[in-house]
Amino acid sequence: MAGSGTAHLRGDDTLLSVQDLEVEYRTKGGSFKAVGGISFDVRRGETLGIVGESGCGKSTTGRAVLRLDPIAGGRIRYGDEWIEAVPERRMRRLRREMQMIFQDPVGSLNPRRSVKEIVVEGLAIGGSSVEDQKAAARTVLDQVGLPGERFADMVPRQLSGGQAQRLAIGRALALNPQLLICDEPVSALDVSVQAQILNLLEELKQEFDLTIVFIAHDLGVVRTVSDNVLVMYLGKVCEFGDSVEVYDRPAHPYTRALLDSVPLADPDKGFAGPALQGDIPSPLRPPTGCRFRSRCPVAQDKCAVEEPVMREVRPGQFAACHHPLD
């Protein structure tokens, strides 16, 4: 459940709980909240998709969970620990359990290390013997579809984009993570390769009981992998719910517009877009009231003066909108 701040209930199976998170950046033009008070829970074994247009704060949210960006407000609970409060030494250990996969796999890998060394790098921190490390590296490389005999001695630039992303996933897996934060992991890849990487993530999730936060601007991609989906706009959550429900019956006009902008999201309906008119307002000067109102086809006077709060529009589906869609 999202957007309800500390009021929400959490079951024991919640691995990650983000509560009223705020992240502020300082720029030449002034400081602004890239994430303006968002809340969500992720259960163990769940994949949560986070979607929204470029700049809405998806990556910032992911980085804040790993405390790579300073948390300006709110709380993040991982397991039994409060991320914003743990000492940096403990945080470094927790970051092994919470691995991040990035959009640009080649850029995220050390160009001077071989494939084998990149995987072993993570294992070495664990203090295992050299023989154990080699065997574990071979296993990991097999698991991500890069058989050691062919790939072990290559360097990242010799790999295709898809192979490099497999390696980045293998490097993360070597650390035995519980949570994977995948930040646009397939956006830079060809469509056919995208499907392979998504399948790989799904297989690994099942095999290793992973919990995944999957960040993407492409709703089509998120739909195929997510149990729940969180839709963000200008640093706020506008909709949250079961991904099938949200896709089939979006309640927020922004979600509707995003869906309509996806070419052939539904082959029967064809391409309904471009549905999103106008530019995203500057985060330095967001609109008053509802942030989406300047681009919203159903906005009315109230939307300019009163910020909508998240409320349950259908069981398990929440939207921050004064005029949710039926």
Ligand SMILES: Nc1ncnc2c1ncn2[C@@H]1O[C@H](COP(=O)(O)OP(=O)(O)OP(=O)(O)O)[C@@H](O)[C@H]1O
């Ligand atoms: N280090 C930073 N300093 C200042 N502003 C930043 C910084 N990082 C991100 N921003 C700004 O914060 C806002 C949110 O950025 P963020 O990268 O989280 O969005 P996003 O939804 O992940 O978009 P994208 O898909 O383009 O990465 C944007 O306006 C961005 O320009």
